[in-house]
Amino acid sequence: MQAWGKTKVTNRGFTLIETVIVLLLMAILLGVTGFVFLVSLRAWDSGCIRGGIRADASYAMDKTVRDLKEMANGTLSQYSSIANTIKYRKFLPNGGGDSYVFYLYNSTDTSFDSSYTESLYSLRKANITKGDDPALGKGVLILKDIVSPNATAPATALTISGNQVTVDFVLQRGSETVRLKTKIRPRNL
Amino acid sequence: MRNMKQGFTLIELLIAVVLAASGLMVLMQLMGVAIFADSDLEYSLTSLNLANEKLEELKDSDYSSVASATESPISGFSWIDDRVVTASEVGADLKDVQVEVRWTQKGGQQSIKVRTYIANY
Numbered sequence: 017m018q019a020w021g022k023t024k025v026t027n028r029g030f031t032l033i034e035t036v037i038v039l040l041l042m043a044i045l046l047g048v049t050g051f052v053f054l055v056s057l058r059a060w061d062s063g064c065i066r067g068g069i070r071a072d073a074s075y076a077m078d079k080t081v082r083d084l085k086e087m088a089n090g091t092l093s094q095y096s097s098i099a100n101t102i103k104y105r106k107f108l109p110n111g112g113g114d115s116y117v118f119y120l121y122n123s124t125d126t127s128f129d130s131s132y133t134e135s136l137y138s139l140r141k142a143n144i145t146k147g148d149d150p151a152l153g154k155g156v157l158i159l160k161d162i163v164s165p166n167a168t169a170p171a172t173a174l175t176i177s178g179n180q181v182t183v184d185f186v187l188q189r190g191s192e193t194v195r196l197k198t199k200i201r202p203r204n205l
Numbered sequence: 206m207r208n209m210k211q212g213f214t215l216i217e218l219l220i221a222v223v224l225a226a227s228g229l230m231v232l233m234q235l236m237g238v239a240i241f242a243d244s245d246l247e248y249s250l251t252s253l254n255l256a257n258e259k260l261e262e263l264k265d266s267d268y269s270s271v272a273s274a275t276e277s278p279i280s281g282f283s284w285i286d287d288r289v290v291t292a293s294e295v296g297a298d299l300k301d302v303q304v305e306v307r308w309t310q311k312g313g314q315q316s317i318k319v320r321t322y323i324a325n326y
Contacts, residue, residue, distance in 0.1 A: 030215075
């Protein structure tokens with residue numbers, strides 16, 4: 017059995033003041049870390065989306081550049097005079113390569129012309145020789161979520177100037193926009 | 206017996222809280238590193254494409270007009286400092302052409318360079 021006085025001292029818990037101070041400090045620390053955490057989570061999210069767009073754009077850019085570099089002499093043109101389309105024939109040493117068209121497609125935009133009324137398009141590559149019809153969205157899907165060529169700048173553009181093709185991809189997912197631009201001068205011209 | 210019956214003291218609790226907080230901070234710093242590494246990649250990729258763009262332009266132009274030049278700013282890419290073409294004749298009808306795209310990031314200047322030979326054929 018311990019004496020009354022001694023028990024009273026050793027069993028002392030927190031005073032109200034101590035508890036309040038600890039709670040306050042914890043609240044401040046948690047508030048700060050929580051805020052930093054939220055901000056970095058947001059940055060992380062945007063980083064993830066941008067990473068995805070970038071990977072897609074990079075692949076599409078590589079593919080487009082490779083294809084266009086090896087076109088046959090004198091076969092570069094727009095497809096039925098529609099802006100932002102690129103038509104060419106693949107170079108084969110003995111001639112007779114297939115003709116292809118890079119074009120922008122959105123299934124809602126049924127008028128396949130230069131108007132580009134929708135906000136986002138996909139880039140497709142149609143094999144004309146094998147009968148793919150660009151107006152129906154046939155061919156291989158290369159890149160999604162491309163901003164319409166008629167959007168306020170920066171806007172996607174596939175343009176031909178003499179022997180040069182300018183490829184300017186502007187991609188948008190959520191509030192993230194990524195732009196990749198380059199030019200190609202076909203090697204066999 | 207006396208110590209066993211004691212709870213945490215204020216000091217002990219504070220130390221625990223500070224330790225926990227510093228642990229969290231380290232985790233967040235890691236997150237920051239990952240995010241920055243990600244944006245580095247984006248700048249390099251865009252710059253590489255712009256450097257290639259210049260090379261293709263030069264390959265499409267007259268041999269005589271392939272010359273050293275500096276372009277700044279690049280329209281639509283305001284974060285890029287400049288695009289520098291260095292061309293030197295290294296033989297008869299052969300030019301060594303280098304295109305360097307430079308941008309400033311994290312307080313330092315970064316750059317990416319592509320190089321080719323252009324012949325007068």
